[in-house]
Amino acid sequence: MMKKSLLTPGSISKLAADIKREIRNMELDVKGRVTLGYWRIGRWVNREILKNKGRAQYGDHVYEQLVPVVSLNKRTLERTVQLYRTYPIASRLTQLPWSHFLHLMTVKDEKQRKQLEHQAILKGWSVDELKDKMTTIQAATAETRDDKKDAEKEIPQLTVVRGRVNTFALVEDEGEKDLLVDMGFRLHWGFAQIKRMRLQKDACVQVRDDRFFKTALVPKEQLFTYKAGVKKIIDGDTLIARVHLNFRMFLTQKFRLRGIDCPEINTPEGKRAKRFVEERLNGLDFIVVKTHKDTTDKYDRYLADVFYAPRLPQSREAASTPRAQGGRAGVTIDFSGPTKVAQAGNYLNQELLDAGLARLWQNGK
Numbered sequence: 001m002m003k004k005s006l007l008t009p010g011s012i013s014k015l016a017a018d019i020k021r022e023i024r025n026m027e028l029d030v031k032g033r034v035t036l037g038y039w040r041i042g043r044w045v046n047r048e049i050l051k052n053k054g055r056a057q058y059g060d061h062v063y064e065q066l067v068p069v070v071s072l073n074k075r076t077l078e079r080t081v082q083l084y085r086t087y088p089i090a091s092r093l094t095q096l097p098w099s100h101f102l103h104l105m106t107v108k109d110e111k112q113r114k115q116l117e118h119q120a121i122l123k124g125w126s127v128d129e130l131k132d133k134m135t136t137i138q139a140a141t142a143e144t145r146d147d148k149k150d151a152e153k154e155i156p157q158l159t160v161v162r163g164r165v166n167t168f169a170l171v172e173d174e175g176e177k178d179l180l181v182d183m184g185f186r187l188h189w190g191f192a193q194i195k196r197m198r199l200q201k202d203a204c205v206q207v208r209d210d211r212f213f214k215t216a217l218v219p220k221e222q223l224f225t226y227k228a229g230v231k232k233i234i235d236g237d238t239l240i241a242r243v244h245l246n247f248r249m250f251l252t253q254k255f256r257l258r259g260i261d262c263p264e265i266n267t268p269e270g271k272r273a274k275r276f277v278e279e280r281l282n283g284l285d286f287i288v289v290k291t292h293k294d295t296t297d298k299y300d301r302y303l304a305d306v307f308y309a310p311r312l313p314q315s316r317e318a319a320s321t322p323r324a325q326g327g328r329a330g331v332t333i334d335f336s337g338p339t340k341v342a343q344a345g346n347y348l349n350q351e352l353l354d355a356g357l358a359r360l361w362q363n364g365k
Contacts, residue, residue, distance in 0.1 A: 032094030042080030099127045158259045163225025163290040165338045166207040184224040207246045225290040227338035236262030236273025258303035261361035273357040288342045307345035309335035
């Protein structure tokens with residue numbers, strides 16, 4: 001006949017838990033004593049180094065002289081000094097083993113290190129668990145740092161002069177006394193009305209309703225600005241447009257956006273840049289292109305600053321009005337014609353830079 005147990009299952013469980021806790025405390029006491037010992041070694045060595053801190057590489061000489069006469073290698077001695085310098089007060093060192101502090105000492109951020117130490121004590125992390133947590137936190141910190149750097153990067157600003165649409169300068173016909181209108185794109189055109197106006201070379205005229213009107217002298221950098229229609233968007237920085245030269249004259253020309261370079265179209269970034277341009281230009285009645293000659297290559301490509309009327313969601317009633325929201329908050333700008341778009345329209349080249357979809361093109365004008 002078996003004797004009846006004097007202890008209930010609950011009592012056994014409680015006793016076992018007490019014994020296990022005490023064993024863990026004993027192990028921790030031993031490991032904590034080891035850590036505290038290393039801390040004291042680090043304090044002694046650090047004091048010796050500080051005695052001659054003005055002498056170059058004196059610390060290395062101390063380690064080299066100690067290694068042959070103590071049972072610790074140079075790396076361990078250096079770590080003891082690092083432990084002392086990281087934890088000048090030893091009271092917290094008995095709560096975690098030496099192996100944990102070897103990793104905690106590498107965390108430069110004091111606040112982050114204290115949080116890891118507190119969690120390791122509270123949750124009883126093993127050294128592997130501590131390492132995993134450190135890796136996760138450090139990766140997140142690096143990502144945040146990179147994001148902050150990206151946010152702090154100064155976005156380059158293009159220097160741009162907004163042009164005068166439908167404004168042209170007069171040039172002399174070679175070998176003749178007649179004045180021609182410099183339409184741009186190597187086109188010089190003679191008009192009977194210009195002859196009757198008795199103007200001088202380099203004078204400027206403006207076109208309205210296919211008629212010329214004398215205007216004040218316009219700086220050259222404001223000329224060669226046109227109303228155009230988008231024919232095809234090739235990639236983020238290249239498009240084909242049908243340029244309106246007035247007098248029912250049109251010219252279809254490929255343009256490269258001045259001052260910027262978008263990624264190649266066969267890359268994800270290049271496809272995003274192209275979609276960005278398509279979303280802004282496709283479906284517009286017109287854009288304004290201010291042209292420049294690219295003198296950096298043998299093809300004399302045409303570079304362009306592109307301006308367009310911002311397109312915002314509108315009610316059905318407002319959709320028929322040729323106005324869009326722009327400029328200062330709450331100010332409505334009339335974008336009914338190319339002149340207004342040239343003056344106050346959105347500047348596509350800069351928008352691509354602002355969106356991080358292009359970089360400065362050093363060869364651009």
